[in-house]
Amino acid sequence: MRIQFRTEGGIAGLRRKVAIDTDEKSITVGSADRTIATEELPAEEANELERLIEVADFFDLSATSAPPTRAADYQQYTISVTTPSRSHEARLTDPIENPRVRELVNHLNHLWEKRIEAHLASRRRDTS
Amino acid sequence: MCQQIGHRHSIFCALPPHLLLEVVRNGEAEDREAALRTLSIDNTQRNLRGIRLAAPVNQALVATVSALGTAQGGRQRTIYDTHNTEILPGDVIRTEGAPPTDDEVANEAYDGLGHTYDYYLNMLGRNSLDGQGGPLHAVVHFGENYDNAFWDSTYMVFGDGLLMDRLTELTVAAHELTHGVTEVEAQLVYQRQSGALNESVSDVFGSVVKQYANDRQDAGQADWLVGEGIWRNDIDGVALRSMSNPGSAYDDPLIGKDPQPGHMDDFVNTLEDNGGVHINSGIPNRAFYLVATGIGGFAGDRAARIWYATLRDNRLSIRAGFEEFGLLTYINAWNLFPEGEEAAIVKDAWAQVGIVISQ
Numbered sequence A: 001m002r003i004q005f006r007t008e009g010g011i012a013g014l015r016r017k018v019a020i021d022t023d024e025k026s027i028t029v030g031s032a033d034r035t036i037a038t039e040e041l042p043a044e045e046a047n048e049l050e051r052l053i054e055v056a057d058f059f060d061l062s063a064t065s066a067p068p069t070r071a072a073d074y075q076q077y078t079i080s081v082t083t084p085s086r087s088h089e090a091r092l093t094d095p096i097e098n099p100r101v102r103e104l105v106n107h108l109n110h111l112w113e114k115r116i117e118a119h120l121a122s123r124r125r126d127t128s
Numbered sequence B: 001m002c003q004q005i006g007h008r009h010s011i012f013c014a015l016p017p018h019l020l021l022e023v024v025r026n027g028e029a030e031d032r033e034a035a036l037r038t039l040s041i042d043n044t045q046r047n048l049r050g051i052r053l054a055a056p057v058n059q060a061l062v063a064t065v066s067a068l069g070t071a072q073g074g075r076q077r078t079i080y081d082t083h084n085t086e087i088l089p090g091d092v093i094r095t096e097g098a099p100p101t102d103d104e105v106a107n108e109a110y111d112g113l114g115h116t117y118d119y120y121l122n123m124l125g126r127n128s129l130d131g132q133g134g135p136l137h138a139v140v141h142f143g144e145n146y147d148n149a150f151w152d153s154t155y156m157v158f159g160d161g162l163l164m165d166r167l168t169e170l171t172v173a174a175h176e177l178t179h180g181v182t183e184v185e186a187q188l189v190y191q192r193q194s195g196a197l198n199e200s201v202s203d204v205f206g207s208v209v210k211q212y213a214n215d216r217q218d219a220g221q222a223d224w225l226v227g228e229g230i231w232r233n234d235i236d237g238v239a240l241r242s243m244s245n246p247g248s249a250y251d252d253p254l255i256g257k258d259p260q261p262g263h264m265d266d267f268v269n270t271l272e273d274n275g276g277v278h279i280n281s282g283i284p285n286r287a288f289y290l291v292a293t294g295i296g297g298f299a300g301d302r303a304a305r306i307w308y309a310t311l312r313d314n315r316l317s318i319r320a321g322f323e324e325f326g327l328l329t330y331i332n333a334w335n336l337f338p339e340g341e342e343a344a345i346v347k348d349a350w351a352q353v354g355i356v357i358s359q
Helices: A043-055 A099-127 B006-014 B017-026 B029-039 B059-068 B104-124 B170-185 B192-213 B272-276 B282-295 B302-311 B322-336 B342-352
Strands: A002-009 A016-021 A026-031 A034-040 A075-082 A087-093 B077-081 B091-095 B136-142 B149-151 B156-159
Touching: A002 A099, A002 B272, A016 A099, A026 A099, A034 A099, A043 A099, A075 A099, B077 B104, B091 B104, B104 B136, B104 B156, B104 B170, B104 B192, B104 B302, B149 B170, B156 B170, B170 B192, B170 B302, B192 B272, B192 B282, B192 B302, B192 B322, B282 B302, B282 B322, B282 B342, B302 B322, B302 B342, B322 B342
Parallel strands: B077 B136, B136 B156
Antiparallel strands: A002 A016, A002 A075, A016 A026, A026 A034, A075 A087, B077 B091, B149 B156
């Protein structure tokens, strides 16, 4: 299963990217069009991700949610999932009301944050 | 600006401000009156065929509203805590008039609402975001490591951040609340140029509220940074945006380089971010900075009044581009300050960012 996740919008217009291949057990994280890290994805993270996609009924989610009409500075998320038999892309906007979808997005964010924190920690070590 | 005055409708609509002024000085009585109305020099706040004018602050209104306190129509702040969930609005943790809590983030949000309310009331005569004393709501601790703050049309919502650690900073709070004002007054569509204007208006009043809280700081002394200090220490950035020098706020491999342009030559055409609303706002931001420093003094006084009058101008279309907005700031500068340099300064400021006002 291949998963792509990206964020856009928000007050800073931050653009985060996560690309995962659960069969190859690899994860690549990026920010602002730059790849920050590519590494092996532990089996538990891969399994959890597949479980959350299942629980969220991802393939039945609508492709787009109507953008909020009077809101501003909200973030937008795009998730696309591809398996040998099917593929689907969903675009979501803050705040995500469906708790199972919210959990999926949180998990994807955590995968990104963990690698970013590791990258920042090694950057601090390199400059100290 | 066009107003039907008997049979003289069309000619007064067509005259540019300097000719209208000529008529005011030297014309026949009836013509002078018509020209005066067209220039909107009349200081009473009224609704001329749907054209609302920015009037000098009605001091009686300010006094009455201030005296109301927590009664309906006065300042009414409520702070909520979603405890790192995303279920709005969460629990009430502070109400209007209550003492500070142990939660510094909640206290900063509370103060941010207060400064914003006070600026709008005392300087612009506006009673809260809706202009009618509506309540102000802020939500803190939204989501997990949520690197954002947003306006959801009722609540101003703050995350705790991961790469950001000062989301409740005053300009951010005032920026979010100003989306509420724009929603009521102008409904600038949150896409492309009208969206960039919507964003810019929030940055303008966000900055002006901070300067107001800093003792009505002089425009030449202000830092013109939106979200100053927002990034955590190991990120190379001073702020979210710079109005004086768009594109200079941050440059770190982890978040990229601040992409804002300061001139139409560098306008960014993109589909992301609703057509770059947070990117191209740099251009009108810089225009306001130039107007404010050109006029001098506290930006929240004359410069902001011009912008506020434009926001409330019924001629401003919901899909306005920079050119339309610029033209209306010029016209409103004339309306508000017919004897001064303000209109010329406005025209020049827009020219410096690549928007030519043909008037």
